[in-house]
Amino acid sequence: MGSILETVMLVCFGFSWPLNVIKAYKAKTAKGTSLPFILLIITGYIAGISAKLISGQINYVLIAYILNLAIVSVNVIVYFRNVSLDKKRLQGLEA
Secondary structure (H helix, E strand, O other): OHHHHHHHHHHHHHHHHHHHHHHHHHHOOOOOOOHHHHHHHHHHHHHHHHHHHHHOOOOHHHHHHHHHHHHHHHHHHHHHHHHHHHHHHHHHHHO
């Protein structure tokens, strides 16, 4: 039962991250995005994956952790893309 509830939690988070990535990508700005927050979430997923591997509880829940980690990692890529776009916009205004 614990694995099922853990999976439900991960699926709920899992549905929100792609929406966040899409929103950030469309916004084309890093304003309002917190890199430390994203990195904290990534650290949490790595800790969850590590806990599963260390305890030997390698099951379907591990897949949910890995998928969420991958999606949140895409958010980091979009963040740096948006930082670059912000810099280009700022340079265009100064010229």
